[in-house]
Amino acid sequence: MSSKRPLTxxxxxxxxxxxxxxxxxxxxxxxxxxxxxxxxxxxxxKQLGYVPNKIAGALASQRVNLIAxxxxxxxxxxxxxxxxxxxDILDDTPLQxxxxxxxYLPGREETVLYEMLSWRPSGVIIAGVEHSDATRAMLQAxxxxxxxxxxxxxxxxxxxxxxxxxxxGRMMAHAIAAEGYKRIGFMGTKMPLDHRARKxxxxxxxxxxxxxxxxxxQEFYQGGSALAKGRExxxxxxxxxxxxxxxxxxxxxxxxxxxxxxxxxxxxxxxxIGLAGFNGVELLQGLPRQLATMxxxxxxxxxxxxxxxxxxxxxxxxxxxxxIELSPKISFGDTLKRG
Amino acid sequence: MSSKRPLTxxxxxxxxxxxxxxxxxxxxxxxxxxxxxxxxxxxxxKQLGYVPNKIAGALASQRVNLIAxxxxxxxxxxxxxxxxxxxDILDDTPLQxxxxxxxYLPGREETVLYEMLSWRPSGVIIAGVEHSDATRAMLQAxxxxxxxxxxxxxxxxxxxxxxxxxxxGRMMAHAIAAEGYKRIGFMGTKMPLDHRARKxxxxxxxxxxxxxxxxxxQEFYQGGSALAKGRExxxxxxxxxxxxxxxxxxxxxxxxxxxxxxxxxxxxxxxxIGLAGFNGVELLQGLPRQLATMxxxxxxxxxxxxxxxxxxxxxxxxxxxxxIELSPKISFGDTLKRG
DNA sequence: ATGAAAGCGCTAACAC
DNA sequence: GTGTTAGCGCTTTCAT
Numbered sequence: 175m176s177s178k179r180p181l182t183x184x185x186x187x188x189x190x191x192x193x194x195x196x197x198x199x200x201x202x203x204x205x206x207x208x209x210x211x212x213x214x215x216x217x218x219x220k221q222l223g224y225v226p227n228k229i230a231g232a233l234a235s236q237r238v239n240l241i242a243x244x245x246x247x248x249x250x251x252x253x254x255x256x257x258x259x260x261x262d263i264l265d266d267t268p269l270q271x272x273x274x275x276x277x278y279l280p281g282r283e284e285t286v287l288y289e290m291l292s293w294r295p296s297g298v299i300i301a302g303v304e305h306s307d308a309t310r311a312m313l314q315a316x317x318x319x320x321x322x323x324x325x326x327x328x329x330x331x332x333x334x335x336x337x338x339x340x341x342x343g344r345m346m347a348h349a350i351a352a353e354g355y356k357r358i359g360f361m362g363t364k365m366p367l368d369h370r371a372r373k374x375x376x377x378x379x380x381x382x383x384x385x386x387x388x389x390x391x392q393e394f395y396q397g398g399s400a401l402a403k404g405r406e407x408x409x410x411x412x413x414x415x416x417x418x419x420x421x422x423x424x425x426x427x428x429x430x431x432x433x434x435x436x437x438x439x440x441x442x443x444x445x446x447i448g449l450a451g452f453n454g455v456e457l458l459q460g461l462p463r464q465l466a467t468m469x470x471x472x473x474x475x476x477x478x479x480x481x482x483x484x485x486x487x488x489x490x491x492x493x494x495x496x497x498i499e500l501s502p503k504i505s506f507g508d509t510l511k512r513g
Numbered sequence: 514m515s516s517k518r519p520l521t522x523x524x525x526x527x528x529x530x531x532x533x534x535x536x537x538x539x540x541x542x543x544x545x546x547x548x549x550x551x552x553x554x555x556x557x558x559k560q561l562g563y564v565p566n567k568i569a570g571a572l573a574s575q576r577v578n579l580i581a582x583x584x585x586x587x588x589x590x591x592x593x594x595x596x597x598x599x600x601d602i603l604d605d606t607p608l609q610x611x612x613x614x615x616x617y618l619p620g621r622e623e624t625v626l627y628e629m630l631s632w633r634p635s636g637v638i639i640a641g642v643e644h645s646d647a648t649r650a651m652l653q654a655x656x657x658x659x660x661x662x663x664x665x666x667x668x669x670x671x672x673x674x675x676x677x678x679x680x681x682g683r684m685m686a687h688a689i690a691a692e693g694y695k696r697i698g699f700m701g702t703k704m705p706l707d708h709r710a711r712k713x714x715x716x717x718x719x720x721x722x723x724x725x726x727x728x729x730x731q732e733f734y735q736g737g738s739a740l741a742k743g744r745e746x747x748x749x750x751x752x753x754x755x756x757x758x759x760x761x762x763x764x765x766x767x768x769x770x771x772x773x774x775x776x777x778x779x780x781x782x783x784x785x786i787g788l789a790g791f792n793g794v795e796l797l798q799g800l801p802r803q804l805a806t807m808x809x810x811x812x813x814x815x816x817x818x819x820x821x822x823x824x825x826x827x828x829x830x831x832x833x834x835x836x837i838e839l840s841p842k843i844s845f846g847d848t849l850k851r852g
Numbered sequence: 853a854t855g856a857a858a859g860c861g862c863t864a865a866c867a868c
Numbered sequence: 869g870t871g872t873t874a875g876c877g878c879t880t881t882c883a884t
Contacts, residue, residue: 178656179656180633180655180656223650223651223654225627225630225631225651225655226631227631227633228631228632228633229568229571229572229577229632229633230572232568233568233569233572238568248587248593248596249590249593249594249597251588251590254587254588254593255588257587258588261614270628272611273612275600288564289609291564292564292565292566292567293567293568294519294566294567294568311562312562312564315562316519316564317517317518317519399795399796399798399799400799401796401798401799401800402798402799403799404799405799430799431799434773434799434800434801438801456738457738457740459738459740459741460738460739460740460741460742460743460744460769460770460773461740461773462773462777
């Protein structure tokens with residue numbers, strides 16, 4: 175049943191009495207092959223259950239239609255969404271995404287990239303713009319198109335698609351200050367792990383400072399269920415600093431946890447306390463109140479990145495790097511006063 | 514900066530004055546190489562920025578240390594968790610997982626598998642036991658170890674690791690009936706898309722029938738935000754069938770939506786209405802009440818599957834297929850009466 | 853429209 | 869310890 179040796183082109187060639195070369199042409203739909211031989215070859219290949227060996231094909235043709243996609247995590251719903259955008263576009267090309275996960279560790283990013291490059295992909299899409307020197311060197315030396323995604327606050331190796339998280343933080347700060355909130359608390363992930371969250375925080379505090387406001391309290395977490403963490407941190411923070419009138423969360427999950435907690439406590443939102451998160455995750459739709467948030471343009475980032483890669487991998491390419499900054503929009507929901 | 518032609522072993526060989534073969538040995542840490550040449554080669558390779566070509570290596574050695582992992586989706590948190598289990602184990606081996614996503618479409622499953630097999634992976638881990646004939650044929654003919662995961666209600670091609678969803682449905686039915694609930698509503702995904710949800714439902718209704726209970730109302734959804742859907746469906750169902758005293762959801766996300774809705778309405782849980790979901794997702798930890806649920810053993814399934822694959826890929830393998838049925842446990846939480 | 857020869861970059865197997 | 873020789877299974881190129 176399960177033959178030990180996988181079938182080769184040669185097997186199909188012999189079984190059909192057609193040269194390997196012609197079989198190869200048929201199977202790839204290349205060049206002129208008479209209808210007759212075509213059908214015969216196809217029939218034999220199918221009957222035998224032949225599966226082409228891409229290893230050999232890739233080596234011979236020096237072409238590998240794989241795009242390495244390197245992301246920090248799959249558990250954060252942000253990245254599956256980016257993948258969706260990438261697949262949307264690549265599905266119409268011969269290119270295929272292959273995912274590598276770094277767990278936010280620069281060391282793993284390095285190994286994962288090295289591993290992927292050793293398969294000689296046609297391009298790389300990689301999250302973030304901060305990488306170790308070794309990683310940057312490898313990207314640079316690879317000679318293939320690179321697109322750094324999610325974040326545009328930095329200098330790309332090649333192309334770049336994302337939003338400015340610093341600006342996103344500033345925008346939210348302005349929206350909050352404009353509504354007259356003054357005593358502001360911040361909750362988020364431990365910074366060294368997440369550059370984009372850090373930049374949002376920096377932009378946020380910086381813009382508040384210009385309005386003469388300082389973040390009154392802040393807390394950072396790591397690991398665990400984000401929803402539960404949001405609940406716990408919110409409780410702890412309000413116990414510590416009861417006069418806060420706004421809570422800014424670095425992601426929607428902890429924001430949702432905080433929202434649920436405050437609703438239970440019967441606290442009036444947004445008049446007593448306003449809330450905002452970040453990401454625009456689908457989850458929020460089912461919450462009792464719509465959390466104010468900002469869309470990080472995740473699917474669009476995936477699409478644009480894939481489009482750049484597809485163009486750069488095509489024959490007629492000018493080879494020019496592209497830089498695309500998308501604009502996140504605030505949605506006020508029910509947790510941020512308006513007007 | 515970005516040289517057009519990638520470096521080859523030969524380049525390293527020439528630059529270091531050592532034969533290609535010895536360079537190859539050094540880079541793979543194989544055979545005896547004198548300390549001196551070792552260091553020299555390593556230095557040169559690093560300095561040049563050489564990245565080995567696995568395509569060529571794989572073709573020559575007839576060995577590809579890739580494990581194809583084929584799953585329906587990345588958006589359903591279940592699968593990233595299975596991936597975590599798989600990575601946990603494979604990280605200690607030379608094997609690497611490569612993910613393919615089918616979007617629950619048998620047709621895509623077929624293409625994805627074909628594509629992956631064409632890279633001649635060392636093994637396949639694939640979700641579910643229902644596959645098209647073509648898919649089964651390919652798996653069979655591949656001659657490599659196959660592990661079907663998540664579900665044990667069916668006949669595997671080779672090895673199998675999972676839980677019995679039918680039994681899981683029955684267990685929940687018994688737990689519910691034991692507490693005296695009688696008017697039971699069911700909400701879940703549209704069945705043809707999700708065999709495991711279907712089996713749980715079948716086991717559930719079957720076990721209830723034995724207790725003389727019939728499902729009083731049911732509704733199925735497709736697409737959209739699960740949390741929001743749970744909310745909407747719950748509202749609609751209670752409007753339609755107000756005397757229900759228990760709601761069984763085919764996943765925790767819609768269950769959570771229902772829970773939030775009922776809490777808002779001020780309905781007493783679990784005395785007025787009991788609730789249960791399925792999966793034991795981390796998200797639930799942050800909810801105001803703990804939803805009753807069942808752990809689907811996702812990480813453990815990933816681990817066990819990877820262990821089987823690792824063993825089967827090792828030299829000393831008896832080649833015997835393994836079948837492992839894990840036992841999901843009910844957690845009653847706060848939404849299912851007890852005793 | 854089809855075939856023959858050469859070789860992609862590496863490693864297994866065997867010398868030395 | 870190190871080098872040499874043959875391929876791995878395809879595709880490219882050029883001939884017919």
